[in-house]
Amino acid sequence: MDTYLRERRRSPVQDSRAVTSAIDDLEGAVSLFLRARPSLIGIAYRILGNASEAEDVMQEVWLRLQRTDRTAVHSPPALLRTITVRVAINVLQSARRRRECCATPWLPDPPDPDATPDAVAERQDAVERAVALLLEKLTPQQRAVYVLRQGFGYPYDRIAGLLDLSVANARQQVTRAQRRLDAPWRRQPVDVVVQRRLVQALRAAAQVGDLARLEQVLLSDTGEPMSAPRGRPANG
Structure with a gap:
């Protein structure tokens, strides 16, 4: 019990380093991502309003986490939240651009008396x-x-x-x-x-x-x- 309490009373700096080192390897990164996934998918869903697109965002977040230099990360949970927000906003903006470019050009125009x-x-x-x-x-x-x-x-x-x-x-x-x-x-x-x-x-x-x-x-x-x-x- 005393050992457990001493571990819990470590300084924030020590805790941060422990978490950081825990995701240096792929196994630690997987564990972190799976623990954070429920809250991350909630963030993506609130931005996109679509469960399927939120799931897609999770795949991109995981890929970006793998490409990140995890040895330099001080707060992995904060990093995951930041990546999630950025990816979800990119998806949202991309969908808007696609709708603007592709949604209405096929609609008939009002009659134009000057059209050839x-x-x-x-x-x-x-x-x-x-x-x-x-x-x-x-x-x-x-x-x-x-x-x-x-x-x-x-x-x-x-x-x-x-x-x-x-x-x-x-x-x-x-x-x-x-x-x-x-x-x-x-x-x-x-x-x-x-x-x-x-x-x-x-x-x-x-x-x-x-x-x-x-x-x-x-x-x-x-x-x-x-x-x-x-x-x-x-x-x-």
Whole structure:
């Protein structure tokens, strides 16, 4: 007991050195990381709001810890927290940049009376190709969530209500959809009738604000019934 108390009363400097030396070798680093992982994943989740992305952050944190000169580390827990925050913020900023670059260019533009026929045809072709990509790579549910969120900025609770999902599941569907679009995912055959219907619905939503039609088209593909408009009775 006396020996235990003497060990517990060591100075902070001595304790710090003991912890530092404990992660010099790989086994010590693994032990430290596993102990800290629950709190680190909580930090990542609070920044990203997505459990899957928080798990990915943990993998990057572990890789960075291995590359760090651990002999120079005075506070390993603080180092792990710092790495976690930096990696999570990088992921968040990367996702925002990806959405800014990739989420909306395929949406139809409002009518432009000065646009040349070639410009109109080029834009129409871009929309049709983008919709074909959505049909090739995404499930109907992923497609609906992705278009409503990334294309038209629907709040997650509204999307969840339309598709009978939890808000957390709606967020996950957007993440999974983006990963499928970014990855060399196996492509599915495209139904040209479905493609034409979605292109027309997107055009109507972007140009004249007909979101009800877009919702109907997206939900019909998923098999979900169209919910009644807010403020009106279902039979009305």
